[in-house]
Amino acid sequence: MISDAKPDRQTWGLDHQFDSVDQxxxxxxxxxxxxxVTEIMFFGGLFATYIxxxxxxxxxxxxxxxxxDITLGAVNTAVLIGSSLTMALAVWAAQTDRRKATVWFILATILLGGVFLGVKVVEYGAKFEHHxxxxxEFHWPGPEKTESVQMFFNLYFLMTGLHALHMIIGIGILAVLAWLAWRGVFSASNHNLVEGVGLYWHFVDIVWIFLFPLLYLLGRSG
Amino acid sequence: MSERQGPRRQHYLNATWGLKSWLLTKDHKRIAILYLLGITVFFFIGGLFAVLIRLELATPAGDMVQPDTYNRLFTMHGVMMIFFFLIPSIPAVLGNFLIPLMIGAKDLAFPKLNLASWYIYMLGGSFALWAMFNGGVDTGWTFYTPFSTTFSNSYVIATALGIFILGFSSILTGLNFVVTIHRMRAPGLTWFRLPLFVWAQYATSLIQILGTPVLAVTILLVAAERLLHIGIFDPALGGDPVLFQHLFWFYSHPAVYIMVLPSMGVISELITAFARKRIFGYQFVAFASIAIAVLGFLVWGHHMFVSSQSVYAGVVFSFLSMFVAVPSAVKVFNWTATLYQGSISWDTPMLYALGFIGLFTIGGLTGVMLSTLGIDIHVHDTYFVVAHFHYIMVGGAIMGYLGGLHFWWPKITGRLYPVFWSKLSALMIFVGFNLTFFPQFLLGYMGMPRRYHAYPEEFQVLNVMSSAGATILGVGYLIPMIYFVWSMRYGERASSNPWGAVGLEWETTSPPPSHNFLEPPTVDHEAYDYVRRAQEQRVA
Amino acid sequence: MNQGKGFWESLPLFPERASTLASEVDTLYFFTVAVAIFFSLLVAALVLYFAVRYRRRHPNEVGQPEKTITWLEITWSVIPFLILMVMFVWGAKVFFIAFRPPSNAVEYYVVGKQWMWKFQHPQGKREINDLHVPVGQPIKLTMTSEDVIHSFFVPAFRIKADVLPGRYTTAWFEATKAGAYHIFCAEYCGTEHSRMGGTIHVMEPRDYEAWLEQDAPTDERLLSGEELFAKYVCNTCHYPDSSARAPILYGIFGEQAELADGSRVLVDENYLRESILNPTAKIVAGYQALMPTYQGQVGEEELIQLIAYIKGLEPAGGGEQTASGGSTAQETAP
Structure with a gap:
């Protein structure tokens, strides 16, 4: 999906259908x-439903x-922003031919992604406990209609669940990327894959940047 | 790779041999053939359902099949034809084959992704077929909630999953085309020198990219409600069934343009090639494609005028729908004007093109009638709608697909097909089509609702006419199938340019070599420049 | 277009015209058909003429060079657009007529369920799949569904409106001609969708009165709105002379109610329905969220009875302080 680029020292990873590396x-x-863009439309459909x-x-x-839990949500936001930073650094390291740094920054990104998912598991667990x-099993003691509150949690689980699925896929891709980086596949002239994965990772972060206020913050002051 | 020596020239069909060389091919031309096989299978399955539907409707009493069976028939007819035949038809077969050739590229930008798209398509199709053989689905291809999520006892999820998977194929094909058209054009081939088929494919790809993900998320929501019994669309669980309709039509209205825009692109190629004339108003036709794609996203609510959405929303959507008619009309007028002072041959592909103009005009004008609010109240969900969209999808999309297949068949296979039989079948399809679907306009205005297994007796005469027409139409579709297969072995060998058309795809051999061109082409002239062609011939 | 009614209606190609709306829709339809025929014939004639007139005479012949004529492009964009705007405005006008019942319309209730239509007359009489109505009387249908989406369609009246679970939709008509006309369900609703139909019997007013007088077929008696009001103990809080625990319902229908969050809402069928099924969603200003939900306890037909009862509660004397024990509710249910 990212690129058909194959590491090949002789052609510098140029596939037959292209005329130049730039192309x-x-x-x-x-x-x-x-x-x-397709991902934006996908989450856009969910956001529209939510609204x-x-x-x-x-x-x-x-x-x-x-x-x-607004605290856990805020912590996770910080963790994800941090992972975007390490991802950006991994791209920079790959562009500047720093093999070890590339690997370490990718691993750091994976670690932060893992922390995010761990916190998410804790949050989900609390929801199970509270029915x-x-x-x-859903139970709502308050005066609001059960269906209304349940609708919120339907969408909460769907949206954060699909976001988490994107995170898991991203971590899987990053693991492969780390392995490739370790083998020294990337170089100053061949780092398209790292950049492509980086774009994906930033996108997943940005989705969370929208999810967090929409689910955790909106209506809280009122 | 077996080396075959002999008088045969090497081309993409004989470059390598064996099943594996096809199933693992990255050549866009071979992938196009794989798609051709796939969609033909689905077309015949969908067509078989249509035959059974028309047989049942020959009599007013629902006496041939059970109501549940009938409901499955029309649902699977719609699902097969729309998702597994029409949406991939022209893009995945003709687009795949032609875009790199037309822009002078060696292949699409992402050949492996292209092959993966085919496998995804086949996987999605397998799910849908599996659901069908296990008893099918009875929700209508529109999957309206809460019927689909709570009430239906059929294979909704398996079918929806098939469509979900298919959606990735559609998205990735669109992505591949957009990147290819942006980045792989031959030197000198500027945007306004592109063949209009490429413009149409570009516009189509935009819709596939922007619309399909919304369908995907809608399917996920339906599946979540049906599987987990959580409330999304069912009002008994706190949901809103009309929201489903909004999400569904946000994709499915533009999807109509996924079907018909590529067909319009084919028609622009056919008209110019068989009138040997540059298209009238090139830029207007090109931008009309983009305008249709963009406006297509703003009009989904015209499927919901009587759905309880607000009266004011209805007025806005009606107003916007009128705008889509303008670029469509511009295209029709420009094609007609292209014929003026042309040099018009009556070859088979041109018969399809001329037929397309007539049928699409009727389909478009009845579409305008449907977006007129006061009329839609009466004819919504009646056979009037059925007739209208068959004029667009069968009279439009399939006529374009068949016309294109006849036009480029010599390029694809290196063989010619029999002229007489091809003209006969084109005529049968045109006549059979009108006999099948024109009576349905009248039925609709009389008030016969769609998806009816049994109907009052006063509707019978028109239904019998429709069923009779369907017989002619069905035979009309079978004949090309036979002579196309026949021609692959016995057909006369085609020259590189049997129609005397211009365009890069005609400058390479028939069939083309694996990498399309022996010499990388460059372009220094406008599209459809037949005057220049004539001068060159005179010099020669 | 020939307006000879007898001719058109004798053909099995045209639906009967039996409502005031029918002729409005038909006139618009004839206009659009005329436009469609004109443009179809124009395009077909030009295509055929050119295809013959400019047919290829030598194998190497090519067409004339093309010149873009911008004024022509603009002309054939603008003229269709203007015609389209006429169609849009005219269509919207008919649409507003179709969806705005006149104020003197009498209200009938419709409940759709797989696969039948249930009707209730304002006088309380109930029918299934057959509906008797008088000629010349505007009739408003308030409709809901017990299960999936249906669509109430009477071709002879040119009316259609989807019937949804969980909310009320409306349609209206004024029949102009006595006779029996098809009712169809137009939104696919499952196995027997094609048999979810019935007949509207349009009768002269005198015949209709006589028909009403007949004994209702022996279907089980439904509790009246007033009886339901008591059965569900609504009257412990919503009683006429005290607004302590709950808003007074007399004369509330059709008014604007001010909500706790300061917004205002029109008290209509859908609001009353929501307030019974989901009382906390929109609380009237000054009240606590005390009322329990009746979701799952009150059926669709009972809801209709209750809402009809509340609509019939006329404001007592004047002002909400006045005790109105004596005023009898304008009961509409049997």
């Missing part, structure tokens, strides 16, 4: 950006968002 590089990036249902069930959504997971 291949530009194509890879354009492809990656278009892929991210519509928030309008219909405002009281339930406000009550639901009060049940989320806030949609389904037959």
């Amino acid at each position: 291949q590089r530009e194509s890879s990036f354009l492809g990656m950006w278009i892929f991210l 519509v249902y928030r309008g219909q069930n405002t009281d339930g959504f406000v009550a639901g968002s009060h049940e989320l 806030l997971v949609p389904g037959p």
Whole structure:
């Protein structure tokens, strides 16, 4: 998906359909950006659903968002921003031919991604304990209509779940990337893959930057 | 790779041999052939369902199959035809084959991704077929909630999963085309020198990229509600069924343009080639494609005028829908004007093109009638709608697909097909099509709702006409199937440019070599420059 | 387009016209058909003429060089656009007529379920799949569904409106001609979708009165709205002379209510429905969220009875302080 670039010392990873390395590089990036546009549309559909249902069930959504742990959410936001930084540094290291640094920064990104998912597991666990997971076990003691609050948690789990799925896929790709970097595949003239994965990782972060206020913060002051 | 020596020239078909060389190919031309096989299978499955539907409707009483069976028939007809035939048809077969050739590239930008798209397509199709053989799905291809999420007892999730998987194929194909068109054009081939088929494919790809992900998330929401019984769209669980319709049509209305825009691109190629004339108003036709793609995203609400969305939303969507008609009309007028003072041959592909103009005009004008609010109240969800969209999808998209297949068949296979049979079948398809679907306009205005297994007796005459027409149409579709297969072995060998058309794809041999061109082409002239061609011939 | 009604309606190609809306829709339809025929014929004639007139005479012949004529492009963009705007405005006008019931419309209730239509007359009489209505009386249908989405469609009246679970939608008509006309369900709703139909019997007012007088077929008696109001103990909080625990319901229908968050809401069928099923969603200013939900306890037909009852509660005397024990509710249910 990222690039058809194969490490080949003789042709510098140039595939037969391209005339030049530049053409291949530009194509890879354009492809990656278009892929991210499709991702935006995918999450856009979810955000639209959220906004519509928030309008219909405002009281339930406000009550639901009060049940989320804002501290853990904020910690996770910081962790993800940190992982974006390490990812950017990994790209920089690959561009400047620093093999070991590339590997370490990728590993750091994986680690931070893992921390994020760990915190998410803790948060999900708390929802199970409080019977806030949609389904037959769901129980809402407050005055708001159960369906309204449950709708909030339906969307909470769908949105954060799909985001977490993107994180897991990203960590998988990063693991392969770390291995490739360790083997010395990337160099100042061949780092398209690192940059492409970097774009993907930043995108996943940005989705969270939208999810966090929408799910945790909105309606909390009121 | 077996080396075959002999008088045969090397080309993409005989460059390598064996099943493996096809299943692992990265050549866009071979992948196009793989798609051709796939979509033909799905077309015939979908067509078989259509035959059964028309047989059932020949009599008013629902006496041939059970109601549940009938509901599965029309659902699977729609699912197969729309998702597994029409949406991939022209892009994945003709687009795949032609875009690199037309822009003078050796291949698409991402050949492995292209092959992966085919496998994804086949995987999605397998899921849908699996669901079908296990009993099918009865929700209608529109999957309206809460029927699909709570009430239906059929294979909704397996079918939806098949469509979900297929969506990735569609997205990745669109992505591949956009990157290829942006980055792989031959030197000198500027945007306004591109063949209009490439413009149309570009516009189509934009829709595939922007629309399909929304369908994907909608399918996930439906699956979540159906599997986990959590409330998303079912009002009994706190959901809003109309939101599903918004999300669904946000993709599925633009999807209509995924089907018909490439067909319009084919028609622009056919008209110019068989009138031997540059297209009238090139830039207007090119931008009309983009305008249709963009406006197509703003009009989904015209499927929901009576759905309880607000009256004002209905007015806005009706207003915006009127705008889509303008670029469509511009295209029709420009094609017509291209014929003026042309040198028009009546070869088979041109018959399809001329037929397309007529049928698409009727389909488009009835579409405008449907977006007129006062009429839609009455004809919404009746056979009027069925007739309208078959004029667009069968009269439009399939006529373009078949016309294109006949036009480029010599390039694809290096063989010619029999002229008589091809003209006969084109005529049968045109006549059969009109006999099948024109009566349905009348039925619709009389009030026969769609998806009816049984109907009141006063509708029978028109239904019998429609079923009779479908017989002719069905035979019309079978004939090309036979002579295309026949021609691959017995057809006359085609020259590199049997129609005397201009365009880079005609400057290479038929069939083309594996990397398309022996010499990388450069371009120093406009598209469809037949005057220059004539001068060159005179000099020669 | 020929307006000879007898001719058109004798053909099995045209639906009967039996409502005031029908002729509005038909006139618009004839206009658009005329536009469609004109442009179809124009394009077809030009295509065929050019294809014959400029047919290829020598194998090496090519067409004339093309020149872009911008004024022509603009002309054939603008003229269709203007025609489209006429269609849009005219269509919207008919649409507003179709969705705005006149104020003197009498209200009938419709409940759709897989696969039947249930009707209730304002006088309380109930029918299934058959609906008797008088000629010349505007009738507003308030509709809901017990399960999936249906669509109420009467071709002879040219009306159609989706019928959704969980909310009320409306349609209206004024029948102009006695007779029996098809009712169809137009939104696919499952196995027997094609049999979810019925007949509208349009009768002269006198015949309709006579029909109403007949004994209702022996379907089980449904509790009236007033009885339900008591059964669900609504009257322990919502009673006429005290607004201590809950808003007074007399005369509330059609008014604006001020909500706790300061916004205002129109008290209509959908708001009353929501307030019964999901009371905390929109609390009227000054009240606590005390009311329990009746989701799952009150069926669709009972809801309709309750709402009809509340709509019939007329404001007592004047002002909300006045005790109104004596005023009898304008009961509409049987």
